[in-house]
Amino acid sequence: MTTPVVGNQRTLGFSQPAPQQPLRKPRTSLKLRNALVGWTFILPNFLGFAVLTLGPVLALFYFSLTSWNIFGNAEWVGLENFTRLVEDKSFHKALGNTFYYAALHIPLTIVVSLCLALLLNQKLRGAAFFRTVAFFPYITSIVAVAVVWNMLFSPEFGPINQFLSLFIDGDLPGWTVSKDWAMPAVIIVGTWKDMGYYMLLFLAGLQTVPGELHEAARIDGANAWQRFWNVTLPCLRPTMFFVTVMVTIQSFKVFDLILVMTDGGPGQSSLVLSQYIWQKGFEQFELGYASAVAVVLFLICISVTVVQFLYNKRKEA
């Protein structure tokens, strides 16, 4: 594959707009024809996309304002669902846990995957093999991963606590069966699984850092740490932006990992927003209320993305 155009700030990758043509009759009909042909290319995918994604997203907002339930009648209730959210202890718990997960998973994943990418960028022998290894968790299914880690985390017989007992006398973490350790356990597995993907993104970004800059900094007497901080990181900013946006969204929507590892438990100690939507909607059939929770998740993801986008814009300027 050819190397993509890199090193500039064309974050969305639009091509240049066509030069303005003076409007004349044959031109307009040609233009129209062109637009029609263009649309036919996009249409097959766009139809599916519009019906299956855009439609439901719009419908979501309507449903969140209704009392829609298992009996099917969606009556308009205004903001009632949202005032109920303010009082709902389980929702607070889920919201808190989601932020807990994000607060640890985002920085942890970024740091670990950047370190792995820097390590791989050292042109060591066996780096290709290492890349394969680090990426492998990302492509294995969540179910198999959860099953294995649950056994590894088993508090009494699991290898992890066996290993820890070599260093720690006294109480060992109860991991997925303990209220305090269920979230950390899930975060560890989440990071382990996702880091390979972001490592690849960082690695691609690192290829765009010009070697001459490093050379110049070295001649000026900058040590490895200074070079990393003043050359590598600033050059990585477009990648860093993309990675941060992706890992943030991924953290806030975390669901299947928790569903299969802890099912939100013990109690509600690892219940997250996505799972709460699922419980309310697909288990208790309070579809209107579940939609209101979903609107909250939607707004969190969109606003976090917009904030990061604006921040990136300002830095760019």
Added chain:
Amino acid sequence: MAARTSPLQRSGRVLLYAVMIVAAAGIMLPFIWMVVSSLKMNNQVFTAPVQWIPDPVQWRNYVDIWAKADMVTWVRNTLIVSVAVTFLQVLTGSFAAYGFAKMRFPGRDALFLLYIGTIAVPWQSYMIPQFQMISGWGLNNTLFAIMLLQAFGAFGVFLMKQYYESIPDSLSEAARIDGLSEYGIWARIILPLSVPALASLTIITFVQTWNDYLGPLIYLRDRPLWTIQLGLQSFVGEYNAEHALIMTGSVLSVLPIALIFFLGQRYFVEGIATTGVKG
């Protein structure tokens, strides 16, 4: 400068190798444990200290599991869905990408922005209205539901567009002058040139669909429709004390993906790098 002396540099190298080897071992450990446990007798799975070489090696697990779990059905369903989704995604994605990358018409950029925007919208937030709609069409509890769910993602359009833009416009211009229609240019010029990107998209989509758990969980209730992920999860619940057998099932569910990954790794890595760099 001290940092330039070669013994220090050499020991730095050695340290890097040590870090790499330890990290690799750490990352792979769960998989090694999975494979080792799948070859043990059940009561040997949890021993202190961990027994890293099974003795005796229980190949039987790999025979027994076919009788206890409906593996054939699960694998068949998963294959049907994965192949259909991959086909649709690659076809419609590469087709739409041509419109976005090689043609100019009003509304194009706004439309593309719409695609990009949905990357920030988690599926979990609109799964309920989507479920109601698909149920309304009578497709709930069918494999078609899963196909619809996965086939029209923005990812394929995005990846193919990025790649098409690296193909010089002069090629399609020349073909246009020679009288080839836009569809002809797509089919006879652009597609043959984008085989690596098509391979990336094929592999990534296939693996994603194979691994999907939430879609099948919501839509597929009847046992004969279950995919491998659903099957494995229910197997874990049913035989929760049969640790060795559960590991056997896990190994079998990962194996096809591992094979595809090792054979097509290059495309995997390049596909992800393409979407990331200009991301």
